[in-house]
Amino acid sequence: MRVATDVGGTFTDIVIYDYDPHTKTVNSILTAKTDTTPPNYEEGIMEGLKASNISLEQVNFFAHGTTVVINALTERKGAKTGLITTKGFRDVLEIARANRPDLFNFNFVKQAPFVPRHLRLEVEERINYKGEIIQELRLADVDQAVQVFLEESVEAIAVCCLHAYRNPQNEQAIAERLQELLPDIPVICSYQVNREWREYERTSSTVLSAYTTPLTVHYLNRLVDKLRNRGLNHAPYIMQSNGGISTLNAVKSNPISLVESGPASGIIGAAELGKAINRKNLIVLDIGGTTAKCSLIEKGQLKITSSYKIEASPTQAGYPIQTPVIDIVEIGNGGGSIVWIDPGGKLHVGPQSAGAVPGPAAYGKGGMQVTTTDANLLCGRIHPDFFMGGKMQPNISNIHKAIAPLEKQLGMDKYQIAKGILTIANANMVNALKLISVNKGYDPRDFSLLVIGGGGPLHAPYLAEELHISEIIVPVNAGVFSALGMLMADLRRDLLRTQVYTVTVENLSQFQTILQEMEYETIQHYAQDGHDSTEIMFEYFADMRYAGQEHYVKVPFPRPPSSPKDLDDLTTRFHQEHKRKYTFELEVPIEWVNFHLVAKVEVEKPLFPKQPSPNSQTKAPIYGEYPVDFGKFGKATAAIVERDKLTPGMTLEGPGLIVESSTSTVVPPGFHLTVDDWGNLLIKPMDT
């Protein structure tokens, strides 16, 4: 039996797969949803497990996704953190990159650093860019720092020396001394977090990792204790931001690797579902209450980036975290996004959200601002009988009240306005989807659009039409898709290392040495968790650029280059990738900047279960009819179909609405729906 638990902002989701490990077929799937219980998140999990009535003794795989790290950061609930830097550079953390994204605002206020200046201490030491120690470490400076940290009751320490990505020796010596003198305080060095250059980004990442360490370790310990007490015999696996799971010890030594734990599992779930149903190119869109998130999967591969930031916005620089994270674009458009008009008479949707309280006007809980959900209700794209899973009757008259001021300002009736709101919300999402596809040189026509979250299936046809995507996939259990994805994830480590070389045959042996060292490092790590080197599968990426450029293009390659021909293949791939992304190639030397190694250990996992097809009926059973304004696809009376009455092979021609507890799937006129063998809804325009 396999269990996955995903702690989200509002709900904790649990998915339990009972399956036969020999045939990999699934006997049953159980899902449970409980309230998230901050700050003791483990209680919500235990509640859910209790409710689902399973015995943890039978569980041989337990995966966990958590928002504990991102919450600690955004709520500033982490540890009192000290920082040690190379002498002369303690202000790097505060100067940051000196940029001002809010560039026309002279009243701009810069974000404050996570470590105040008096806790940023310097030690004499210096390494040059070649990795040579040109100034020995003065341990007496470390001892002095320890005094300050003791006086100030610091709870965690970050260490970041210049050029430590090339040579971590001084950081290691500092850490050793700190552990000797302060054995109870966690210490994180920059080389443990990331071995890429850019001292501000690396310092910031290390500081944020240290800042979240005590809280995360404490939480994971509590969780493990409680799970053990209930009979779990295995250590749980933790979902990381890179789309893989990891062991407890690994994440405790660098908690920042969990920063995007939640969203990552939804994307990995999509990738795995894609493999099962033979769709390797996917654009994944997850529309929640406040935001829409999207990510692109090419040939079954997730896109990983290490230039991730928290709290970055068009007006703020944010805090960089150089940790491998699935490349996700997030915009402030969700079901709760508030509609407003600016002084120039222009209508905007989001990024402010009505949240769960007071929620959309339709909740009738005091929300007097129109939201995207209200507009969907007015257009009939959400059936009132199935609003919020049928648990709540939408307060339509309250929507009418809320929209009245807009009618007056715009001189239009509420139905026109509702349609306009959805047009604008859809356009915002199209722009986000273009950022991950067209803008990076991908043609959306080569992809299927996989939608999850409560809002995804409501908006998908409009986005697909705009981007000329010919297939929409609405998976089963779209509501708990993140937890489900975790059951499909493998163990994964991403190692990145900056070492800049011109790509020439003379440097071939260097490339091999670096990659061997990195492979060795991951083999050592996995050995600690009992995994043999033969279990490890490596994937290789080169971050490359034309000499003189600063930014690079990530190029996959099949194995460490061992011949001039391998290098030729690699440079050919680079030229192609550069041209795809930026429309041109150059005849100048190519530089290899970062070596990126992915090391995976496959875990035994179930197959996505196929659904039985009990009868030969192919027409979807109709629950009723409802008038729907499909916007650009016209007004029509839609057939209402309950999702749980659909079985594989059934079809429906739009106009239709598929209703289920967590969402509503819109099938406009001119679209055709089929149910595949796994129970997923596949929606296509009829002319394709």
Added chain:
Amino acid sequence: MIDKFTLEVIQNALVAIGDEMFVAMQRTSMSPIIYESLDYAVGLTSREGHLLAQGNGVTAFLACLDSVVQSTLEKYPQERISPGDVFIANTPYAGGGTHLSDVSIVMPIFFEEELIAFSVNKAHWTELGGTYPGSVSTVSTEVFQEGMHFPFIKIKDKGVLNEAILDMIRSNVRLPDSTLGDLFAGLAAAKVGAKRLVELVAKYGRDSFFMAENAMLEYGEAMTIEALKKFPKGTFTGESFLEDDGFGNGPFPLKVTIHISDQGMEVDFTGSHSQLQSPLNLSYTGLVTGVRSVFKAITTPHLPANGGAFRPLRVICEPGTVLSAQAPAACSIYYETLITAIDLVWRVLAEAIPGLLPAGHLRSVCATFISGLHPDTNQFYVQAEPLAGGWGASEDHDGNRGQLSCGSGESYNIPIEIREMRYGLMVRQYAFHNEGGGYGEFQGGNGQYLDFEILSEEAFLTAAFLGAKTPTWGAEGGIDGSFNYLVIIRKDGTEEPYSLVSNIRLEKGDVVRCVTATGGGYGNPKNRPKYKVLEDLKNGYITKEQAISHYLIS
């Protein structure tokens, strides 16, 4: 009839196109000043040259993209422009003009044989030849000493690249690969914009596009007029001066009269000093850009740049002043004068409308250009960068520390780890200083030190740090901040202070210390709560002596 919402969708798409062009340029360029300092702008204009969308790295190009198209159209009227043509221009005294280093690429966009718009970008190319590396000098007297000049010529004619221009560039600049790389990055970014716009027009139709264009400009104007309503109306005047012309002469007076009415703002620089035989001349386009940046800051800071938003603004200055220089005035350090002009308008408005703007900030780009041979690779390099410093405090917060000047924006400092590898210099410290000033109820942000040690046998430094004689200004009873300057600390310990300097020789072991100013304070220092003073003291933002003498902490 197209509905209001579709118009808005088209407008949002235009802004998104500007953003995409911006990223394309950053990620392919070869000059650090483009990819780190983001000293460039990209955008779309209407076929008449009205600004529709602009992706910005810096505030300093706000009047450049529209005016460079307008000047292109003066030389090449629409009927002489064919599909596939692309223009290149860097004339300082016409539309788009700043200095020769900022090169514009202007690409006409055709839809079904009809000219519908322009895709434009303008970027600071690190090397364009001229007397000194980096094409910047504090001692040039004519533009001819400052590099290559492209006077609105076709780099592409009906799709065919003019190889002769490429050969000219190749043989006239010090870093030809980098300079040509920037040219290709500019062409690629312009192409992205043109392609996306054609897709957009194909989807919504030509007529809808033109309607959306007009609606967008009117919207920008309406937003600005609305914002102006909250300001007091009247006439406000002020004076400032340009500290130094690079030859030790000065100061040179600058004058401004600002009229604010319900309908708009008029900014008149009549009476300012005549143009100089020095590289500190600013062109009229540059002046308009500067005034637009303050105007935008006080009216619509969060509205995407849009030509309509500037319709209510008029900038007046007779030709031939140091703020409206004519050929063949040198102008490679125009940006220091630009910021001096911005600072003047900023201060007059801050005094006229208390609380509107913060106290004075570092008020200089503090740009340095260090060139030499890399000690390990022997390759020639030019390191060009703006420096961060302190900003002024405002009525509700302390000044920012470690920010580039108002002329920059989404510009980045160069990481130490990258610069040490690329240029072979050694950075000795990058830290806030305690040179004092900026005391107030709200404290000005600290300036900083950046120390470079030269590791090669020799290197050459050009730099312009105005503000060595005049501190940043305090507001509403706040105390003035400190000064921008640089010091060369020779191997033997002798110190040489500088403000403006060209191609000074440095030797192995010499240290260049760049010092940027602390921003001005806001409000009376005696109103600063004691706990804040103690906190600043604990953090070392102020010294004990400063706390005692300026905040009366015992």
